[in-house]
Amino acid sequence: MRIGNFVMGTRGGDYDAMLDQVGRCEELGFDTVVLAERHFQHAPLLYPSPLAVGAAIAARTERIRIGTAGRILSLDHPIHVAEAAATLDVLSRGRLDFGVTRASLDQEAHIAFSSPNSESQQRFVEALDIITRAWTENSFSYEGEHFRIPEVSVFPKPIQRPHPPLYVVAVSPERLAFACREGINAYVGAIRTPAELAEVARSYRDGLVAAGHDPTERTLSVNRFIYVSDDDQRGRAEFEQPFLELMHERAPDLKGALVAKYGGIEELTFERFLADFCICGGPETVIRRLREVIDATNCDYLLATLNFVTLDHSLCLRSLELFGSEVMPALVPSVTPAR
C-alpha cells in the first residue's frame, strides 16, 4: 500500500506553506505528493504550472515521489510537456510519476488555449504518443492530425528508464478503457461512491487482463477527501462547514459533476458527502472507513486529499499530522510514526 497527499491549497496557505507541508509529508512517510492542473478562476490555489511547482518540491525534498494528476495534454504542445516533465525527472533524480488527463473540467481553458474540447480526444492520444517517443527515442518525427513534427531529438531524456511511470486520470469509462488498453496506471477521482469505486476497480482489472496486461504490475489509485481530528465529534465540527463551502461554492465544476451524477444540490447534504465521498473523524473512524474502501477496491495506492482552499491551513496541518502519525501506520505496517 502506497499513500500520497493530493495537494490542493489551503485557506491562508501560500506556496511557501505548501512547500513546508510537503516537506512534512516526506518526514511523515508519505510515498508521493500529487498535483492537479487547473487554470484561471478555478485555480486559486491549484496549480496552473504543476511541473514548475513540482520542481520547487523536488528542490526541497529528497525522497518523496512527485506526481501530476494530471497534466492536461490537450492544452499544450507535447514537446513542451515532454521537455518540462523530463527536466523535473532529472532535477528530482527520478522521482516523477507522470499523470495525464485529456481535457480540462471547464470549457474556459479550452477556449482560452484555442484547443476545442471536441478535438481533445485526438490531441490527447497524439500527445501521449509524442511524449513517450520524445523520451525514449534518440530522434523521431511525427505525422498526426494535430501535430506534425520534423525529425527532432528532444532533450533532456528522463532519468527513469524507459520513462517515468505513466498514470491516466480515469474520470470517464472511455478514459478507463484507454488505461486498460494501453496498460497504464490509473487515478480514480474523489467524486465516486465506494460502490462505484469498487466497480471501477473491477473493470480496470478485468480490462487490463482482457488487453493482455498483468494487473499486479499496474497501480490503481483511489482518491478520498480525508479529515482527521481528535475524535469524531470534533472532526465533524471542524470539517463540515469548510467542506460544504468547497463543494457548494468554490468548485463549480465538481458541483456540476456531482449534480449531474447524483441529483439536485438539495440532496448533497453533509450526511450524503460523509456517506459517499469524504471521510472525517477521529483516527479510529478514519482508519475503519479507509479500510472499507481499500478492501472494496483492493487498491494499492491511496491518494488522500487532506487540504483544500476552504480549510484553514492550521487545521489542515493538524489533520495531516494525525493522518501521518495515527492513520498511516495502521494502513501501512512498514510506516513507523515520525517524530
Next chain:
Amino acid sequence: MRVGFYATGSGSGGYRDILDQVVWCDGRGFASAWLRERHFHRDHHGRNFFSAPMVAAAWIAARTSRVRIGLGARILPLDHPLHIAEDAATVDLISGGRLDLGIARIGENDLYQRAFGIDPDEARSRFNEALEVIERAWTGAPFTYSGRHYSVPRLTVVPRPAQRRGPPVHLVGISEATLALGAERGLPLLLAGAQPEGEVARTIESYRGRLAAAGHDPYAVAMPLNRFVYVADTIEGARAEMAPAIADFLDRPASVIRDFLGSRAAEMGEQMLLDEVFICGDADHCVERIARLGETLGLEEVLVTFNYFTLPHERCVESMQRFAEEVLPSLSEEAIAAA
C-alpha cells in the same frame, strides 16, 4: 557594478551540476542568475541546455534566497502566452519576487518553429501579441484579448505574480524590429555574450537613441551585458583553457556569426575573439577588462558566462571560485557586503 551569472553549459556536468553552480552563487555577491532556452541540441547529449528553463527556475527559486532569477530568454512564439504568464507568476511567487523574464522572438534555428508548428512569417506578430497578453494576465484583473493569433475570453489569470507589476520583462534580440519594440516600451535589453565589444557599443548607441526618441531616459533603462569570462593564474593559462571554446565559436555556422558580427564577420578570428568577446586571464586582467567595459559603455550590470559549453565542470567551478574571491569584490559593492 552589479554582476550576474549566466548559466549556459558544461563540458562534463549535467543539469544538477549547472544548477548547483547557481545555488553556489546565491549569497556570494552575484546579483542574478540567468538561464537560456534551447531545444533539440544533441551536443553533450543535451545536458547543456534548458529546454524547459521555467522548471529549472522553479527549482532554483526553492533552493536560493537572494539571487534574482532570470530567463534569458523564453522564446515567446513557441508557447501559449497564458502558459508563459502562469509559469512566470508561479516562479515569481515561489522565489518571493525574484524573477526577471527575458523574452525573445526566435531561437537558434528555424527547426524550433517547424517543430512547434509556428509559421516563421508569424513569429513577429505572435511575439508582439504574446507580450500584450502576458502583461494583461499579470494584472490579476479580468481581461479579454482578441488578436490575430490569440483570443482570450474574459478571464482572470492566477496566480498573480509577487512583484506588483509582474516580473520585469527584459528583451533579448538584436534585430531592428525587436529593438524598436523594446525601445517603445522602455524594456531593459540583454546584450549578447557573442557580440564583439564594437558591435555591443553600436547596439547600445542605437538602443539609447531609440529610447530617447520614444520619450524614455536612455540611461535609466538597464542593459545587462553578457561576457564569457575565465579566470586562471596567468593570461597564458586562461587562454589555453579557453582555446576549445574559441575553436567551437569559430565553428559556428556563418549565418549565426553574421547575426552577431554584421559587416565585421570577415574579421572574425581568434585574436578578435580574445580582444572583443572572451575575457580570459588572471584576476587583475579580468577586473580591468570588465571595469573598463562598464565605464566606456556606461553599463551597470555584467552577466558572466563561465562556461561556453566546453569546460569540464570542475574547471568551471575553479574559475567561478577564483572570480568570486579575486574579481567580484573589485567590481561589486554587493559582493563586498556579502563577504
